[in-house]
Amino acid sequence: MKKITLLVFLSLSIFQTINIYSQSGWFWQNPYPQSNVLTSVQFASNNVVYSVGDWGTILKSTNAGLNWMCLYNDYLINFKTVYFLNENTGYVIGGTRASNYSDTAFIIKTTNGGTNWIILNIGFTGRLTSAYFLNVNTGYVIVNYYNNLPGKIIKTTNGGDSWVQFSVGNYGVIKKLTFVNYNTGFILSDSGIIKTNNGGVNWTFIKQDSLYYFNAILFINENTGYIGGNEGRVRKTINGGMNWDTLHAGSYSLNMFNIESFYFSDVNTGFAAGGYNQQYGYIYKTTNAGVNWNLFLYDTSYINSFSFINSNTGISVGFKGYIKYTNNGGINWLNLTHGVRNDIKSLYFINVNTGFAVGYWGLFMKTTNGGISWATKQYNNITTPNDVYFINNQTGFIAGDNQGNIGALYRTSNGGDNWDLLFSLYDKPIRSIFFINASTGFCNIGPDIYKTTNAGLNWMSKYPSGTTNIFTISFPNSNTGFAMGKNLLLKTTNTGESWTSIPMNATFVTFYSLCFINADIGYVVGHNSTNFIYSLYKTVNGGVNWTTINIPQAYNGYSAVNFINENSGWLCGINFIVKSTDGGSSWISQNPRKSDYISDIFALNDSIAYACSGIGAILKTTDGGNMMISNIKYINYVVPESYYLYQNYPNPFNPSTKIKFDIPSEARGQKLEVRLVIYDILGREITTLVNEQLKPGTYETEWNASNFSSGIYFYSIVTNGFTQTKKMVLLK
Numbered sequence: 001m002k003k004i005t006l007l008v009f010l011s012l013s014i015f016q017t018i019n020i021y022s023q024s025g026w027f028w029q030n031p032y033p034q035s036n037v038l039t040s041v042q043f044a045s046n047n048v049v050y051s052v053g054d055w056g057t058i059l060k061s062t063n064a065g066l067n068w069m070c071l072y073n074d075y076l077i078n079f080k081t082v083y084f085l086n087e088n089t090g091y092v093i094g095g096t097r098a099s100n101y102s103d104t105a106f107i108i109k110t111t112n113g114g115t116n117w118i119i120l121n122i123g124f125t126g127r128l129t130s131a132y133f134l135n136v137n138t139g140y141v142i143v144n145y146y147n148n149l150p151g152k153i154i155k156t157t158n159g160g161d162s163w164v165q166f167s168v169g170n171y172g173v174i175k176k177l178t179f180v181n182y183n184t185g186f187i188l189s190d191s192g193i194i195k196t197n198n199g200g201v202n203w204t205f206i207k208q209d210s211l212y213y214f215n216a217i218l219f220i221n222e223n224t225g226y227i228g229g230n231e232g233r234v235r236k237t238i239n240g241g242m243n244w245d246t247l248h249a250g251s252y253s254l255n256m257f258n259i260e261s262f263y264f265s266d267v268n269t270g271f272a273a274g275g276y277n278q279q280y281g282y283i284y285k286t287t288n289a290g291v292n293w294n295l296f297l298y299d300t301s302y303i304n305s306f307s308f309i310n311s312n313t314g315i316s317v318g319f320k321g322y323i324k325y326t327n328n329g330g331i332n333w334l335n336l337t338h339g340v341r342n343d344i345k346s347l348y349f350i351n352v353n354t355g356f357a358v359g360y361w362g363l364f365m366k367t368t369n370g371g372i373s374w375a376t377k378q379y380n381n382i383t384t385p386n387d388v389y390f391i392n393n394q395t396g397f398i399a400g401d402n403q404g405n406i407g408a409l410y411r412t413s414n415g416g417d418n419w420d421l422l423f424s425l426y427d428k429p430i431r432s433i434f435f436i437n438a439s440t441g442f443c444n445i446g447p448d449i450y451k452t453t454n455a456g457l458n459w460m461s462k463y464p465s466g467t468t469n470i471f472t473i474s475f476p477n478s479n480t481g482f483a484m485g486k487n488l489l490l491k492t493t494n495t496g497e498s499w500t501s502i503p504m505n506a507t508f509v510t511f512y513s514l515c516f517i518n519a520d521i522g523y524v525v526g527h528n529s530t531n532f533i534y535s536l537y538k539t540v541n542g543g544v545n546w547t548t549i550n551i552p553q554a555y556n557g558y559s560a561v562n563f564i565n566e567n568s569g570w571l572c573g574i575n576f577i578v579k580s581t582d583g584g585s586s587w588i589s590q591n592p593r594k595s596d597y598i599s600d601i602f603a604l605n606d607s608i609a610y611a612c613s614g615i616g617a618i619l620k621t622t623d624g625g626n627m628m629i630s631n632i633k634y635i636n637y638v639v640p641e642s643y644y645l646y647q648n649y650p651n652p653f654n655p656s657t658k659i660k661f662d663i664p665s666e667a668r669g670q671k672l673e674v675r676l677v678i679y680d681i682l683g684r685e686i687t688t689l690v691n692e693q694l695k696p697g698t699y700e701t702e703w704n705a706s707n708f709s710s711g712i713y714f715y716s717i718v719t720n721g722f723t724q725t726k727k728m729v730l731l732k
Helices: none
Strands: 003-007 014-019 026-030 036-044 049-053 060-062 075-084 090-097 103-111 117-119 127-133 140-146 154-155 166-168 175-181 185-189 193-196 205-210 216-219 225-229 233-237 247-248 259-263 269-274 280-286 292-298 305-307 314-318 324-328 342-350 355-359 363-367 373-378 384-391 396-402 406-412 420-426 434-435 439-444 450-453 460-463 470-474 481-485 488-492 509-516 521-530 533-539 547-549 560-563 569-573 576-580 588-589 600-604 609-612 620-623 656-665 671-681 685-695 697-704 711-719 722-730
Touching: 014 166, 026 166, 026 547, 036 280, 049 075, 049 314, 075 127, 090 127, 103 127, 127 175, 140 175, 175 216, 185 216, 205 420, 216 269, 225 269, 247 576, 269 305, 269 314, 269 355, 280 305, 292 588, 324 560, 342 384, 342 509, 355 384, 355 588, 355 609, 384 434, 406 439, 434 470, 439 470, 439 481, 450 470, 470 509, 521 560, 560 600, 569 600, 588 685, 600 656, 656 711
Parallel strands: 036 075, 036 305, 216 259
Antiparallel strands: 003 697, 014 117, 026 620, 036 049, 049 060, 075 090, 090 103, 103 117, 127 140, 140 154, 154 166, 175 185, 185 193, 193 205, 216 225, 225 233, 225 259, 233 247, 259 269, 269 280, 280 292, 305 314, 314 324, 342 355, 355 363, 363 373, 384 396, 396 406, 406 420, 434 439, 439 450, 450 460, 470 481, 481 488, 481 509, 509 521, 521 533, 533 547, 560 569, 569 576, 576 588, 600 609, 609 620, 656 697, 671 685, 671 711, 711 722
């Protein structure tokens, strides 16, 4: 679904309330609670904890971290900092857009414990990297830029209603800030330490030094502070930052340790957390004011942040979504997450309850309750499973690669408890398997196609003359089937007994995901090895002719296509899931919740579907993946009196522009079908930005035209009895 923003105009700012969705759109099923990178965590009280991270991740616990809930929202922002002043009131600061990693100045606020969030208009662009709030009204945020402009500090004294900008001088990237009271604060920059004694109005450069490799800063009072960085570097001041003594966290055998965060419970007892190479996490503890540091946690996941509610109870978060908990001052740490984190490659469900998944390093997963829980096993002899297929709840197959380049096919007759190797062949990768009934099935062995008529016990070669490896096989009925590979399309009309090659007007293209609805209508995903462009093709005459389908925006890295009927289907790839309800004519962007390559998608019907990805991610939807904009709650809005389509801005634009429109009160509180469509100068529809039901209000959406050429375009809004069109210019 294309992201739409509801605009509400108040005297000082533009606000927007975003609703938190429970089990709506796509939601996590493995691992628990999720596996996106977590960047910040904070105790709001003894029991309530919040954590944020990549791809709009907001987590909440109400029992000191033992259990977590995902507070779903529809904003693809890599959040950097969470700051709560009590259980209900808190702020989340965004750093970059998860979809394209561009800068975004994004701050949201909640006053009801995360149920709703208000987007605060700060009036500045840039990359927000750190924040510190003194109370519910007064806070500071760092704004940085990529174009060598000096960073700035913005401050609010009215809970984010308005912000004032302060310059701190041209001292390189400003990384972190901390305050010890309303007046005294410190900034860590690349060039040194910057200090204010008047609440941020003026800043003084007090320590000139190259601190490029330092990432963390904490002052426990006006005089005593610490900074930490790469290779376990720790420096300490006892005179308000004027002078710094060099300390060291940990033994020199672990000096690649990068410090990301500090916490001190008193002047003597403190912790330093971080990691190395995104794979290893460390927590060190000192009980003598930083003179000595002892290793208290060594882990396989980089630690970005931690928070303590007292000297004993703390939580750490980091890469792969890991969350660790201590209640004895860091002596022991309990893993609060569960579920596998191997990259998952393929999914298959035989009904709404029973499904299977396979992933790297011999991972096999099974659910019998619709994905609520997954039983997992690791088979060391199945190195890289490529595909999984089950005939029933007992008999199934895994096609994969064993020891790199040895193709292997495995069979189970007891629901996956044990697997028998049917055959393995050197340099013959097995990537696809498909059954048309309980007895008859097909698989590829390198460039060849094999067939079984006794549930996989024996296999016969039916296409032995192949010269290019086959990636995918699909049968829409018992007679008609298709197989595809590099520059190759094969078709059978006699249950796979013979195969003929069908020419396609696509050279240097490898086809690796295939879906046929019936003998005529099918879709295939391809990748051009010369220009690296991914394409989706469709046929309506059994593969005789193929047309290229336009996909909205600059999506890339297509991995899988899955249509369940002539109208409804999904396409997924790198950081995206899109859905069509009109046979591919238009597509609606959906939030995949995951900042990674979506490797496979499996739909049971128009509502229930599953997707899998890296770091063990299994996602599910029960509403077709739709997080409808009608779920947004409005605050203090004025309903427009008439329909209106505003001129896009900016115009001309490159590559993105915003389009705003009004839905009037004549809708009488009812939802209206609204479409917002883009046309080229010849009047051809090239993408649909909005195609859903909306309540009365003012909306805004954005069109990214990165993959379109310069020229004149038209955009039209179409509702019940109203149509309006305007012109815009893309100028690259």
